[in-house]
Amino acid sequence: MEEKMSKGLKRMLLLLNCAMLGLGNVGGPLLMRLYFLKGGKGVWISSCLETAGWPFMMLPLTVSYLYRRRKEGPGTKLVLIKAPVLLASVVLGVLTGVDDFLYAYGVARLPISTSALIISTQLAFTATFAFILVKPKFTPFTINSVFLLTLAAVVLALHTSSDRPANESKLQYFLGFFMTLAASALYGFVLPAIELTYKKAKQTITYSLVMESQMVMSFSATVFCCIGMLFHGDFKAIPREASEYTLGQSTYYVVLVLNAILWQLFFMGAVGVIFSASSLLSGILIATLLPVTESLAVVLYHEKFQVEKAISLVLSLWGSLNYFYGEFHENNKIKQKQDAETDVA
Numbered sequence: 001m002e003e004k005m006s007k008g009l010k011r012m013l014l015l016l017n018c019a020m021l022g023l024g025n026v027g028g029p030l031l032m033r034l035y036f037l038k039g040g041k042g043v044w045i046s047s048c049l050e051t052a053g054w055p056f057m058m059l060p061l062t063v064s065y066l067y068r069r070r071k072e073g074p075g076t077k078l079v080l081i082k083a084p085v086l087l088a089s090v091v092l093g094v095l096t097g098v099d100d101f102l103y104a105y106g107v108a109r110l111p112i113s114t115s116a117l118i119i120s121t122q123l124a125f126t127a128t129f130a131f132i133l134v135k136p137k138f139t140p141f142t143i144n145s146v147f148l149l150t151l152a153a154v155v156l157a158l159h160t161s162s163d164r165p166a167n168e169s170k171l172q173y174f175l176g177f178f179m180t181l182a183a184s185a186l187y188g189f190v191l192p193a194i195e196l197t198y199k200k201a202k203q204t205i206t207y208s209l210v211m212e213s214q215m216v217m218s219f220s221a222t223v224f225c226c227i228g229m230l231f232h233g234d235f236k237a238i239p240r241e242a243s244e245y246t247l248g249q250s251t252y253y254v255v256l257v258l259n260a261i262l263w264q265l266f267f268m269g270a271v272g273v274i275f276s277a278s279s280l281l282s283g284i285l286i287a288t289l290l291p292v293t294e295s296l297a298v299v300l301y302h303e304k305f306q307v308e309k310a311i312s313l314v315l316s317l318w319g320s321l322n323y324f325y326g327e328f329h330e331n332n333k334i335k336q337k338q339d340a341e342t343d344v345a
Helices: 007-037 043-049 054-072 083-109 112-119 122-133 140-157 170-200 207-232 234-244 249-276 279-301 307-344
Strands: none
Touching (some): 007 043, 007 249, 043 083, 043 207, 043 249, 054 207, 054 249, 083 112, 083 170, 112 279, 122 140, 140 279, 140 307, 170 249, 170 279, 207 234, 234 249
């Protein structure tokens, strides 16, 4: 059961979460690639940073608690999450940790402009799993949008090796390609699974509960990645990497901290959009912002921009615009129907 709130407040929450998702979705991959380009080598370190910012969630949760306490009095519960949602959040968190590793491996091996376009296939996986798990309404515009965004990634896949870094073997490059594709598929499952958790929860789903659930997910993913770091010896490697980092030791740590903050904004924005709208919209927004990441990678890191990337970019933009036009069209139809019913009454 979802918390009742005014349309204005829900719209404001949606915009806030869209902004967080956008900032994290564009900035996170760029900073992660900067880590690898300037001397960082730890795939487990990077994967851990994707969710290591979970302690930052304590601030909004504290504000939320104080606000609820002012309304409800001294008996206000400190923690809202109950066992079923807690368990689901832990499982989804571990899956997120696996996804973090797959994605970090891909970013370590591929130009960010390439990995960004591969990740656009996530929308097709999100749409498929959403159809199976939560059964959202699919309009012709939605289907067309998913088709175009998937086609954009297929176009890229047809000519992948042209941007292979000079210091990498074909095996490493293709492994990075398929690891990124696997990360896309896995997170395409996680998003609808989060929405299903909200729908099946036997408690009222409030934004405070969503934040608590996301913190549990991030904590679980971080624990999973920390175990990987421990077995791989990455904790000992951090001081050495910092001392050898091309941009300097202090910059190295700044890059790590900013990575953690931006990725936490992404994950919080993603689940916030699911709460305010749907997992499908969350997937659409991620796909829509990928051309921005790709373009910035070309400008900032001087990555190659071949013809197939240009075609893929155009298809991605076309697919995204198609979806948002469809949403506008459907909302217009609903509004006209409501106005007609009001006039009859």
